[in-house]
Amino acid sequence: MDFLFINVFSYGLTALVLFAFMISYLRDKRRIRVGMLLTLGLLMLAFSLMISVIRAADEIDTVRYATVFGALIFIVLVPLLVIGTGAGLIYNARILWRKEGFKPKNLLTLGLGLLIFLYLGLLILAPFWTGHEELALPVVLIATITAYLGFVFLCYLVSCILYNLVRPKPPRDYIVVLGAGLKGDKVTPLLAGRLKRAIAFYRKQEAMPYVPPKFVVSGGKGSDEMISEAAAMRNYLLEQGIPDEWIILEDRSVNTLQNMAFSKKIMDEESGEGRYTCVFATNNFHLFRAGVYARKAGLKADGIGSKTAFYYLPNAFIREYIAILSMYRKWHIAVIGLIVLMFALIALALWWVNRSVGV
Incomplete structure (x- = not known):
C-alpha cells in the first residue's frame, strides 16, 4: 500500500513538472529552466517507472530477476561510461591541438578529462583511508557539488538540444x-x-x-x-x-x-x-x-x-557551459553556498555528538 501511494504521488508530481516544462517552453525557449524542467521531469519519470517495476516484482519473479539484471548492468556500465568520457576528452584535446593549435582556450577538454580521473581516484582510494574518517565528509561534499554541477551541465545540454530543434521559417526582414x-x-x-x-x-x-x-x-x-x-x-x-x-x-x-x-x-x-x-x-x-x-x-x-566540426564541439560546449555558469553565477554561488552550509552543520553536529559521547 505504501509503495502504491509513493508510485501514484511520483507519477502525479512527474506530470506536474512536465506540464510546467511545456508551459515554460511555449512561453520562452531561451531559458535554461526549460532544460531543467524537462531533465527533472524525465528523471522523475524514470524513478516512477522504477517504483512500478519494484511493485510488479513482488508478484512476478521474471520481473524481479530482470530488475536485478538491469541494476547489475547499470552498476557496471556507469563506471565504464565515466572512464570512457574522461579518456575521450583527453583524446579530443590531442586532436584539437593538432587542428587548432595549442591555445589556452583549447585546454578545457584536457582539464575536464584529468579532473574526471582525479575524482575517480579519490573514490577508489576512499576505502583505504582507515584512520582518516575526518576526510569522508569533505569527499562527500566534493561529490555533492560535482553532482550539482553535472546536473546543471546536463540541463544545459538538454536546453541546447531543444533550442537547436527550433526552425525559424521565412519570411523575415x-x-x-x-x-x-x-x-x-x-x-x-x-x-x-x-x-x-x-x-x-x-x-x-x-x-x-x-x-x-x-x-x-x-x-x-x-x-x-x-x-x-x-x-x-x-x-x-x-x-x-x-x-x-x-x-x-x-x-x-x-x-x-x-x-x-x-x-x-x-x-x-x-x-x-x-x-x-x-x-x-x-x-x-x-x-x-x-x-x-x-x-x-x-x-x-x-x-x-x-x-x-565534430572534434571542435566538446571543447566548445564546455566553454559555453562555463559562460552560462558565469551568466547565472549568483544563483549557482547561492546553491553551492547552501550545500557547504549544510555540510558544515552536519560536521558541527557530528563534533557535538562525539564530544558528548566522550564526556
Missing part, C-alpha cells in the same frame, strides 16, 4: 550574423559557416514570393584584427553575390550581448521598434547562449545554427 575571430582580414572557417547558413536562409526566402531579408553583420575590430569583423563579413557576402545595399554593418560590438543590443538598435531605427521580424545566425554550439543574450537585449528573435 533581417538576418543578424554574429561575428567571430578573423584570420588577417578574412573570415575564419567558423565564421564562414555562420555566413553560409545565413545565405542559405536568404536564398530560400528569395525563391519565395517575398522580399529577401537584409543582412546585419555584427562584430567590431579586435586588437589583433586588421579590420572589423563586420567589414570582413560584408566582403565575404559581396563575393557570394549578395547586393551591397542589402548589407548593414554593425561594427562596434565586442561580445554577443552587444551584438544583439547594437543590431536591435539599428533595426529599430530603420524599421521601427517591434515592426520587423528577424533571425540570428551563429554556430550550433553557440545558439542557445546567443538566444539568451537576444532575450536580455529585448530582441524577439530565434537563431539558425551552422554545423561545426
